[in-house]
Amino acid sequence: ACDDGEIVIKFSHVTNTDKHPKGIAATLLQERVNEEMNGKACMEVFPNSTLYNDDQVLEAMLQGDVQLAAPSLSKFEQFTKKYRIFDLPFMFKNIEAVDEFQNSDTGQAMKETMVRRGLLGLAFWHNGMKQMSANKPLIMPGDAKGLKFRVQNSDVLKAQMAALGGSPQPMAFSEVYGALQTGVVDGQENTWSNIYGQKFFEVQDGVTETNHGIIDYMLVTNVDWWEGLPEDVRSQLGTIIQEVTATRNAESFKVNQDNKLSIIAAGGVVRELNAEQRQAWVDVMKPVWDQFREDVGQENIDAAQAINAKH
Amino acid sequence: MEVAILFGMVIGLMLIGVPIAVSLGFSSILFLLVLSDTSLAAIAQSFFQAMAGHYTLLAIPFFILASSFMSTGGVARRIIRFSIAIVGHFPGGLAIAGVFACMLFAALSGSSPATVVAIGSIVIAGMRQVGYSKDFAAGVIANAGTLGILIPPSIVMVVYASATDVSVGRMFLAGVIPGLMAGTMLMLTIYLIAKLRDLPKGEWKGWGEVFEAGAEAGWGLFLIVIILGGIYGGIFTPTEAAAVAAIYAFFIATFVYRDMGPLARPEGERNLSLMQKPVALITAFFHRDTRDTLFEAGKLTVTLMFIIANALILKHVLTDEQIPQQIAAAMLNAGFGAVMFLVIVNVILLIGGQFMEPSGLIVIVAPLVFPIAIELGIDPIHLGIIMVVNMEIGMITPPVGLNLFVTSGVAGMPMMRVVRASLPFLAVLFVFLIMVTYIPVLSTWLPTTFMGPEIITK
Amino acid sequence: MSDRQVSDTSFGRIVNEIEETAIALILGLMTIITFINVVLRYGFNTGIIWGLEAVTFLFAWLVIFGVSYAVKVTANLGVDALINVFPPAVRRVLALTAAAIFIGYCSLLLKGAWDYWANFANLPQTTGRWFPTGFEEMKRTSYRAWYEVVDIPMPDWLRWIEPLINEGETYEKIPRFIPYFILPFGMALLLFRVLQATWRIAAGRADNMIVSHEAEDAVEDVAHLNRES
Numbered sequence: 002a003c004d005d006g007e008i009v010i011k012f013s014h015v016t017n018t019d020k021h022p023k024g025i026a027a028t029l030l031q032e033r034v035n036e037e038m039n040g041k042a043c044m045e046v047f048p049n050s051t052l053y054n055d056d057q058v059l060e061a062m063l064q065g066d067v068q069l070a071a072p073s074l075s076k077f078e079q080f081t082k083k084y085r086i087f088d089l090p091f092m093f094k095n096i097e098a099v100d101e102f103q104n105s106d107t108g109q110a111m112k113e114t115m116v117r118r119g120l121l122g123l124a125f126w127h128n129g130m131k132q133m134s135a136n137k138p139l140i141m142p143g144d145a146k147g148l149k150f151r152v153q154n155s156d157v158l159k160a161q162m163a164a165l166g167g168s169p170q171p172m173a174f175s176e177v178y179g180a181l182q183t184g185v186v187d188g189q190e191n192t193w194s195n196i197y198g199q200k201f202f203e204v205q206d207g208v209t210e211t212n213h214g215i216i217d218y219m220l221v222t223n224v225d226w227w228e229g230l231p232e233d234v235r236s237q238l239g240t241i242i243q244e245v246t247a248t249r250n251a252e253s254f255k256v257n258q259d260n261k262l263s264i265i266a267a268g269g270v271v272r273e274l275n276a277e278q279r280q281a282w283v284d285v286m287k288p289v290w291d292q293f294r295e296d297v298g299q300e301n302i303d304a305a306q307a308i309n310a311k312h
Numbered sequence: 313m314e315v316a317i318l319f320g321m322v323i324g325l326m327l328i329g330v331p332i333a334v335s336l337g338f339s340s341i342l343f344l345l346v347l348s349d350t351s352l353a354a355i356a357q358s359f360f361q362a363m364a365g366h367y368t369l370l371a372i373p374f375f376i377l378a379s380s381f382m383s384t385g386g387v388a389r390r391i392i393r394f395s396i397a398i399v400g401h402f403p404g405g406l407a408i409a410g411v412f413a414c415m416l417f418a419a420l421s422g423s424s425p426a427t428v429v430a431i432g433s434i435v436i437a438g439m440r441q442v443g444y445s446k447d448f449a450a451g452v453i454a455n456a457g458t459l460g461i462l463i464p465p466s467i468v469m470v471v472y473a474s475a476t477d478v479s480v481g482r483m484f485l486a487g488v489i490p491g492l493m494a495g496t497m498l499m500l501t502i503y504l505i506a507k508l509r510d511l512p513k514g515e516w517k518g519w520g521e522v523f524e525a526g527a528e529a530g531w532g533l534f535l536i537v538i539i540l541g542g543i544y545g546g547i548f549t550p551t552e553a554a555a556v557a558a559i560y561a562f563f564i565a566t567f568v569y570r571d572m573g574p575l576a577r578p579e580g581e582r583n584l585s586l587m588q589k590p591v592a593l594i595t596a597f598f599h600r601d602t603r604d605t606l607f608e609a610g611k612l613t614v615t616l617m618f619i620i621a622n623a624l625i626l627k628h629v630l631t632d633e634q635i636p637q638q639i640a641a642a643m644l645n646a647g648f649g650a651v652m653f654l655v656i657v658n659v660i661l662l663i664g665g666q667f668m669e670p671s672g673l674i675v676i677v678a679p680l681v682f683p684i685a686i687e688l689g690i691d692p693i694h695l696g697i698i699m700v701v702n703m704e705i706g707m708i709t710p711p712v713g714l715n716l717f718v719t720s721g722v723a724g725m726p727m728m729r730v731v732r733a734s735l736p737f738l739a740v741l742f743v744f745l746i747m748v749t750y751i752p753v754l755s756t757w758l759p760t761t762f763m764g765p766e767i768i769t770k
Numbered sequence: 771m772s773d774r775q776v777s778d779t780s781f782g783r784i785v786n787e788i789e790e791t792a793i794a795l796i797l798g799l800m801t802i803i804t805f806i807n808v809v810l811r812y813g814f815n816t817g818i819i820w821g822l823e824a825v826t827f828l829f830a831w832l833v834i835f836g837v838s839y840a841v842k843v844t845a846n847l848g849v850d851a852l853i854n855v856f857p858p859a860v861r862r863v864l865a866l867t868a869a870a871i872f873i874g875y876c877s878l879l880l881k882g883a884w885d886y887w888a889n890f891a892n893l894p895q896t897t898g899r900w901f902p903t904g905f906e907e908m909k910r911t912s913y914r915a916w917y918e919v920v921d922i923p924m925p926d927w928l929r930w931i932e933p934l935i936n937e938g939e940t941y942e943k944i945p946r947f948i949p950y951f952i953l954p955f956g957m958a959l960l961l962f963r964v965l966q967a968t969w970r971i972a973a974g975r976a977d978n979m980i981v982s983h984e985a986e987d988a989v990e991d992v993a994h995l996n997r998e999s
């Protein structure tokens with residue numbers, strides 16, 4: 002509990018505290034703030050959606066009832082359509098390219114695009130690249146045709162599944178395992194850490210290493226609250242956040258690779274694509290860009306592609 | 313300390329006649345405003361999200377609606393006839409048939425009071441006609457009716473799953489074996505009492521009656537196949553199953569049994585066939601009976617969800633003040649193991665069950681004990697079944713027991729008399745509770761076999 | 771037994787009919803949309819993508835609208851074991867105390883509901899922690915009419931609101947102030963019904979605001995079933 006006189010910082014998120022990349026980062030942030038800012042500020046973390054889910058938390062943040070949150074980037078499409086760039090398939094080659102884009106001027110500027118709507122981005126937190134799984138082998142894009150895929154609630158992801166000839170199905174996260182198992186839905190897309198953590202591989206034929214998209218988070222705050230903080234508190238908190246971000250983001254690739262190996266060790270099937278097969282997926286999914294080019298802005302796409310070329 | 317004041321206030325308000333929902337909500341709001349910096353707007357958000365943000369709770373209105381269509385649509389009556397045809401000739405036959413009918417109806421309906429009303433209203437009268445005492449009849453039905461929440465589908469399981477984020481499908485599977493067991497134990501008890509006291513038995517009417525009654529009831533019973541087959545066959549989620557059940561029950565009641573809707577005729581006359589009145593295909597949707605059934609189910613949903621929504625505000629207080637963590641820490645420090653913990657859970661629920669309606673109680677207690685249970689290595693599904701069985705007992709113990717009230721209404725006898733009448737069977741349920749608590753495999757075997765081991769990612 | 775407060779006036783009957791039909795209609799819609807989505811997914815490999823969100827909003831509407839009706843017909847569950855022990859005079863005092871608490875509850879929730887909804891409609895929240903003490907000065911975060919729901923597309927016949935509230939920008943999805951409107955509306959209606967019910971108790975026309983159990987309904991149902999069998 003917080004002492005009197007300390008600034009209370011409530012951080013609400015939706016994962017566990019010790020296994021998920023976001024949960025680990027939140028826990029580390031909490032430890033450092035409570036130790037180094039003792040007497041000035043105090044952080045309370047509410048994990049596992051105990052306080053708010055990802056949709057409600059942003060409303061609560063604007064209302065001033067919670068100070069920090071780290072929803073996945075698709076949730077910010079509500080605030081500015083520019084964020085759709087992160088959901089577009091094959092926009093980024095790998096997590097290093099994502100990292101470089103987010104740290105570029107273009108990426109950093111995106112953190113402030115929501116200020117007019119009351120949110121300020123503080124840091125991008127990585128989860129990792131998305132893979133695709135189904136109850137049958139996915140080798141060529143045609144294999145996904147006619148399958149029902151559970152996707153996150155995002156217009157881009159729905160369009161992406163439609164481009165594959167699959168049918169996108171919105172579904173509460175807690176129902177996904179059961180739905181995959183019984184066949185209410187046939188497949189899903191997620192990062193290695195989520196596929197391992199939620200044990201989806203147990204109820205799928207296999208996971209195909211498509212690396213076709215990313216799931217990342219943004220640590221956000223209410224801009225009025227942030228600007229109202231005493232100067233020294235704000236700068237110390239900002240520094241801790243940057244350091245935690247750097248530490249955890251550097252680990253994220255390893256976390257996902259470990260989870261991939263754990264899946265194999267647990268008897269899950271992982272399929273890799275050769276260059277030709279991968280190109281076939283790109284050819285089918287990339288046209289989705291055209292539907293959202295205007296929302297995202299050509300200059301942002303160009304910036305992302307320039308960075309891709311380097312990796 | 314604060315938590316004691318909070319719960320004391322909730323109970324105090326209830327006892328002076330404040331509606332349960334308001335007792336929960338008002339106490340919680342006061343606490344949030346005094347102790348935390350939560351705004352009234354956040355509380356209103358919680359209230360709205362109780363419905364809009366809890367997708368699994370949607371099963372509640374749908375299961376209530378399916379029950380309403382079946383009760384008004386003559387499904388219960390046909391199930392009873394079928395049950396009598398099968399087990400009516402044993403000693404204590406009609407009573408055993410009553411339990412059997414409750415089990416069958418429980419497999420269609422998600423609610424215990426609904427089961428008592430549907431089956432009890434007919435069976436109690438029938439039992440008295442063949443010479444059972446009113447007390448015996450009421451005691452049997454009040455107890456057997458509690459199976460409504462243990463045999464899937466179950467509204468209380470849906471609430472538990474929603475409060476703790478476990479899978480509804482798993483909970484449903486977990487209830488099957490305990491449900492059959494509890495029903496069998498009740499039937500055996502009746503059989504023994506019947507042998508000792510020489511209670512009346514019916515006559516065996518032959519296989520012809522079994523098949524004829526079975527065919528009649530088959531349309532209703534097929535719903536079991538639809539619900540379970542649909543969920544585990546990958547056609548729909550448990551939530552959607554409830555909606556499909558409601559639609560199916562509507563069609564059976566209106567177009568097959570024709571005991572309600574445009575094809576129904578008053579007592580003594582033959583109901584119309586669809587050929588005689590094809591326009592019914594359209595008018596059925598707007599018929600007064602349809603509207604009234606929808607409205608009654610809607611009203612029950614509202615009163616139930618009003619309590620749950622306010623219990624969720626209380627949950628917001630508990631979360632915000634991090635009370636479960638404090639209690640968990642205290643219990644772990646005190647060195648309590650899983651066994652002692654389960655005893656405490658049973659006691660809390662049995663006491664709570666005296667004052668509260670099951671769904672509301674589950675919403676409050678589940679988030680409190682769930683994290684501790686995980687910490688102690690107790691299977692979340694097993695914990696859920698224990699809670700459900702506790703709720704069953706709560707329903708037939710005074711002062712607040714929905715099944716007691718409903719049975720006293722149905723049988724037309726004072727509540728305390730129903731309480732006394734239920735006692736012998738209540739003892740059976742107590743033994744059953746102890747078995748379920750300390751033999752986890754009863755609850756976990758079926759879901760583990762069909763769905764793999766439970767994942768704990770918390 | 772039946773002291774249900776259904777008005778005798780024809781206006782009261784019409785209001786009653788509207789309320790009951792609305793409750794039936796919302797539940798019917800929820801059921802049908804869910805069912806159609808199952809059929810579309812299983813049978814045709816497709817689905818109404820906004821169906822799920824629409825149903826959850828209808829669910830909230832059903833409960834928040836319906837709860838005032840439940841007060842009107844005294845259908846809220848409560849515990850009457852203790853109050854029935856007391857003599858009538860004490861019971862009356864307790865009933866009025868309970869009513870006062872119910873009024874307090876509604877008033878607090880009504881303020882909360884307004885504060886929550888107002889910014890989504892570009893209107894000011896009230897100030898004050900417990901009681902409204904005035905209206906806030908609008909800040910950057912106070913304008914949230916741009917905030918859309920996740921799935922339900924904006925129908926064209928609603929486009930006329932865009933210049934009024936969204937600075938002329940088009941909505942892809944319906945704005946949140948539409949589904950959330952039920953909160954202040956429902957809470958205002960609830961407060962009204964609770965005041966009415968309190969007046970009935972004060973005037974000696976009702977004992978309290980709770981039905982202690984479902985026995986009443988059950989007995990009605992039984993009568994109905996027995997007629998049939």
Ligand code: NA
Pocket residue numbers: 417418419420421422423459460461462463464465466
């Ligand atoms: Na049931």
Ligand code: NA
Pocket residue numbers: 665666667705706707708709710711712713
């Ligand atoms: Na009880």
